[in-house]
Amino acid sequence: MEARGAEQRGLGGWGRRLAAVTLLCVAARAAHKSDLGGDAPSATINHSPMLIHSLRDLLYNSSTSDSTLKVLPANSQEVKVFHTHQLLLTLQSTVFENLFHNQTTVTLQEPADCAALFEKFIRYLYTGEISIHLNQAIPLHQLASKYHVPALQRGVADYMKNHLVSESSQGHVVSWYHYAMKIGDEGLRESCLQFLAWNLSAVISSSEWVSMSDELMVSLLQRSDLVIQTELELYNAIEEWVIKNNPTVPTVEKVLRSIRYAMIPPIHLFRIQKQSPVLVKYYSTVQDLLFQAFQFHSASPLQFFKYFDVNCSMFIPRNYLSSSWGSQWIINNPVRDDRSTSFQTQLGPSNHDNNKRVTWNLLFSPRWLPVSLRPVYSDSASSAMPSVRMEDGRPRLVITPAMSSSDFAGVSFQKTVLVGVKKQQGKLFVKHAYSFHQSTDEVADFLGQADLQRRNSEYLVDNSLHLHIIIKPVYHSLITIKK
Structure with missing residues (x-):
C-alpha cells in the first residue's frame, strides 16, 4: 500500500488527471452498455472538440508537464523551450519514447526552418490538427519523418500532391521534386514531374527554371508530353539554364541532344546555329542532328522517310x-x-x-x-429500366x-x-x-x-x-x- 501511495504521489497533478479521465471513460462505457440494453433510445454526446481544446491548453501550462524539450536552431544560440507531457508525445512517436528513456529533459538540434515550425509540430502531437502553408511543407515533412509520425508524413505528402497548382511568389514544385527524390517518395516525385511537364511553358518564365537539377532537366527533356509554345522556346530556355548553371560537359551534351531540332523551322535553325553561344561552343555534339533536321525540312516527308528511321523521338512533336x-x-x-x-x-x-x-x-x-445508361424500351414490365x-x-x-x-x-x-x-x-x-x-x-x-x-x-x-x-x-x- 505504501509503495502504491508513493507511486501515485509521484505522478503528481498530471497523473491524478489521467486517472480521473480513465475513470470517466470506464463509466461512460458502462453507461453506454446500459443504454443499449434498456428500452430507452440511445444517443451520442460528442465533446471531442472540447477535449482537443483542453489538450492544446496543456502545452502552454508548464505546471502540469513532466518533461522538457529544448530546441536549438542551427547556427543560433537562441533555445526554444517546450514544457511537454511524455504520455502524449510517446503515443505519437516512438522516437520520443526512446529520447525520454530515463530522462525528463532532452535537447534537440534542428535546421532553422524546422526549428521555426517546432511549436506547430508539437501542437499537432497534442491535437492531431495542423495548418500548412506551401513554404512549410518540406520542413514539416522532415520533422514528421525524423520523429516517426507516419500519419503526419502521409498528410503532408498528400497536401503537396494536391497543391501543385497553387500560387507562390518563388515557385515550389521544383523544390518539392528535389525533396521527393531525396527521400525516395516516388508518388510525389512523379506528381511533380507530371505537373512540370504539363506546365513547362509557365515554369520556363519563372524563377524556378534555373534551379532545376541536372537529373530533373534530363528527365523532362526525354518526354513527348511537354506543354510548351514551340521547340524553339524550349531551346532558348535550355540555353539560359546552361549559361546560368554551368553544368558538366556530359550533361550539356545530353541536354542539347534531347532537343528535337526537326521541330524547329529552318530559318530559326540557321539563326541559333550561328548566334547561340551554347550551340557555337558545342556544335560538334549536335552537328549530326542539325544536318538531319535540315534534310528533313528540305525534302518531301514521304521521300525522306524512305531512307531515314521515323521511329525516334526527333520526329515526334511535343x-x-x-x-x-x-x-x-x-x-x-x-x-x-x-x-x-x-x-x-x-x-x-x-x-x-x-x-x-x-x-x-x-x-x-x-x-x-x-449506351449503358440509355433507357431500353420493352413491352415487358419486368425489363423496364429505371428512369434516367x-x-x-x-x-x-x-x-x-x-x-x-x-x-x-x-x-x-x-x-x-x-x-x-x-x-x-x-x-x-x-x-x-x-x-x-x-x-x-x-x-x-x-x-x-x-x-x-x-x-x-x-x-x-x-x-x-x-x-x-x-x-x-x-x-x-x-x-x-x-x-
Missing part, C-alpha cells in the same frame, strides 16, 4: 501551344447546351508542309449518356477532321486535350490532360469525374471551361527503300 498545332476553346457556362467550333492546324512540322492545312471540327456536349436523369450523363468531346484521310496520306494524328485550372498572375495552369489517336474521334474518359454544375468546380475558371486542343502530326513511312 504538345505545342502554338496556333500552328491547335487552338484554345473557352466554353462559358458549359452545362447550358451543346457547342461546336472548328480550327486549322499545319499538316506536319516539315517545312515542305508549311502551307498545307487540316481543318478540325469540335463538338462539346455537357450531358451525354453512354439528364444530369446522370457526362461531358462529351468529339474531334473529327473535315477532310478526307487521303488528303494527308503518310501522316497520322495524336490528339491532346488540356484542361486549364486556376489562373495565377494571368496564367492558366494545366491539371488534366487527355490524349487519344486519330482513329478515335472521341475522348473516352473526358471529364468523367467532373462536376460542372458547381460554380467552384476545380475544372472551371470564372464559370468557364478552358480547353486547349493540340494536334500532333506524326509522319510514317509508306514505302521502304532497301539501303
Whole structure:
C-alpha cells in the first residue's frame, strides 16, 4: 500500500488527471452498455472538440508537464523551450519514447526552418490538427519523418500532391521534386514531374527554371508530353539554364541532344546555329542532328522517310501551344447546351508542309449518356429500366477532321486535350490532360469525374471551361527503300 501511495504521489497533478479521465471513460462505457440494453433510445454526446481544446491548453501550462524539450536552431544560440507531457508525445512517436528513456529533459538540434515550425509540430502531437502553408511543407515533412509520425508524413505528402497548382511568389514544385527524390517518395516525385511537364511553358518564365537539377532537366527533356509554345522556346530556355548553371560537359551534351531540332523551322535553325553561344561552343555534339533536321525540312516527308528511321523521338512533336498545332476553346457556362467550333492546324512540322492545312471540327456536349445508361424500351414490365436523369450523363468531346484521310496520306494524328485550372498572375495552369489517336474521334474518359454544375468546380475558371486542343502530326513511312 505504501509503495502504491508513493507511486501515485509521484505522478503528481498530471497523473491524478489521467486517472480521473480513465475513470470517466470506464463509466461512460458502462453507461453506454446500459443504454443499449434498456428500452430507452440511445444517443451520442460528442465533446471531442472540447477535449482537443483542453489538450492544446496543456502545452502552454508548464505546471502540469513532466518533461522538457529544448530546441536549438542551427547556427543560433537562441533555445526554444517546450514544457511537454511524455504520455502524449510517446503515443505519437516512438522516437520520443526512446529520447525520454530515463530522462525528463532532452535537447534537440534542428535546421532553422524546422526549428521555426517546432511549436506547430508539437501542437499537432497534442491535437492531431495542423495548418500548412506551401513554404512549410518540406520542413514539416522532415520533422514528421525524423520523429516517426507516419500519419503526419502521409498528410503532408498528400497536401503537396494536391497543391501543385497553387500560387507562390518563388515557385515550389521544383523544390518539392528535389525533396521527393531525396527521400525516395516516388508518388510525389512523379506528381511533380507530371505537373512540370504539363506546365513547362509557365515554369520556363519563372524563377524556378534555373534551379532545376541536372537529373530533373534530363528527365523532362526525354518526354513527348511537354506543354510548351514551340521547340524553339524550349531551346532558348535550355540555353539560359546552361549559361546560368554551368553544368558538366556530359550533361550539356545530353541536354542539347534531347532537343528535337526537326521541330524547329529552318530559318530559326540557321539563326541559333550561328548566334547561340551554347550551340557555337558545342556544335560538334549536335552537328549530326542539325544536318538531319535540315534534310528533313528540305525534302518531301514521304521521300525522306524512305531512307531515314521515323521511329525516334526527333520526329515526334511535343504538345505545342502554338496556333500552328491547335487552338484554345473557352466554353462559358458549359452545362447550358451543346457547342461546336472548328480550327486549322499545319499538316506536319516539315517545312515542305508549311502551307498545307487540316481543318478540325469540335463538338462539346455537357450531358451525354453512354449506351449503358440509355433507357431500353420493352413491352415487358419486368425489363423496364429505371428512369434516367439528364444530369446522370457526362461531358462529351468529339474531334473529327473535315477532310478526307487521303488528303494527308503518310501522316497520322495524336490528339491532346488540356484542361486549364486556376489562373495565377494571368496564367492558366494545366491539371488534366487527355490524349487519344486519330482513329478515335472521341475522348473516352473526358471529364468523367467532373462536376460542372458547381460554380467552384476545380475544372472551371470564372464559370468557364478552358480547353486547349493540340494536334500532333506524326509522319510514317509508306514505302521502304532497301539501303
